Amino acid sequence: MAIRLDDITTDITLEIDEDVISIADFQKATDSFLGLVKELSRAVSGNADAASWQVKVYKGSVGVGVSPLSSGLDSLRIRNVMVSGLRALADGIRPGEFTDKAIEHSKSLASLFRKSNVDPNVRIWSQREESVRVGRSVAAGAEKLLAAVYEEDGSVDGILEKVDGHGKLQLVIYDVLNNHAVKCEFANEQLPQALASFQQRVEVVGRVRYRRDGMPVSIRATRIINYPSKPDIPTLTQMRALLSGSAST
Known part of the structure; x- marks a missing residue:
């Protein structure tokens, strides 16, 4: 009515x-x-x-x-x-x-x-x-x-925020700048790495499907690459010491 x-x-x-x-x-x-x-x-x-x-x-x-x-x-x-x-x-x-x-x-x-x-x-x-x-x-x-209109080899990166095991294995990463979501299909042997990378920044390499405007929609992953965690990134002082050769081993 x-x-x-x-x-x-x-x-x-x-x-x-x-x-x-x-x-x-x-x-x-x-x-x-x-x-x-x-x-x-x-x-x-x-x-x-x-x-x-x-x-x-x-x-x-x-x-x-x-x-x-x-x-x-x-x-x-x-x-x-x-x-x-x-x-x-x-x-x-x-x-x-x-x-x-x-x-x-x-x-x-x-x-x-x-x-x-x-x-x-x-x-x-x-x-x-x-x-x-x-x-x-x-x-x-x-x-x-x-809708995706073409695909090619490439990579996407962002924060891994979802892992889904219902049916085919999928994870979802979100772009750091615009929060754009990309679905990523991955193989069984990559599951431990996907779970260990939850809420971390990763780069996913594989076959990427793109929209007409060039935005990635999904990817069939061949590799998942982890960005270094914050404690693993050297400070400015440590970088200066490394460059000067005075860092302790």
């Missing part, structure tokens, strides 16, 4: 115009919507205030809205970025302030009701001023932007 325009009191509102919705789709919708709000809040207003929103669930309809709790949140800017960004994604254009996570959340939101042949009637409202439909074209645009 649609939300009446006069009933909207929140700054950003998700509306799902369906009489019945499954638990799975409702959870997916709310998780994706709130994840998108927080991710764009980080991009616009910074990490400190990203979660400073209060949530309202609308009665008599499938609707969830958020309003800012912190004066540090630029709500007008965030909702303008969200609406214009979703329109850009529908045209296959990457919005400037949308991170990969924001694009993933948008794709998930646009992929509701997969079993239905009808484009989902899902909208996001900027107060009562305007709305944008989050249809299949948004999911298609997001998929195109995030």
Whole structure:
């Protein structure tokens, strides 16, 4: 059931115009919507205030809205970025302030009701001023932007933060500068090194798959190289002693 325009009191509102919705789709919708709000809040207003929103669930309809709790949140800017960004994604254009996570959340939101042949009637409202439909074209645009299109030998480096043994062995490393995640497939014999390198900086060498914009998506690892830990890095004084030949052996 649609939300009446006069009933909207929140700054950003998700509306799902369906009489019945499954638990799975409702959870997916709310998780994706709130994840998108927080991710764009980080991009616009910074990490400190990203979660400073209060949530309202609308009665008599499938609707969830958020309003800012912190004066540090630029709500007008965030909702303008969200609406214009979703329109850009529908045209296959990457919005400037949308991170990969924001694009993933948008794709998930646009992929509701997969079993239905009808484009989902899902909208996001900027107060009562305007709305944008989050249809299949948004999911298609997001998929195109995030998909790998070519591969070659290379390497990626970052902090190893996840190791997954469900099915094929995978680890995930995050770039130190932009927190971009890269999935890495590795062999059984590399598992001890992967576990020992958890939360450490590593370089993974192998066959890298890249997106159209040159960002790495995944890699089939042939080697995992550990960066030296902090205690193993010589201090400036020790380096001077080494260079002068006066370091003790």
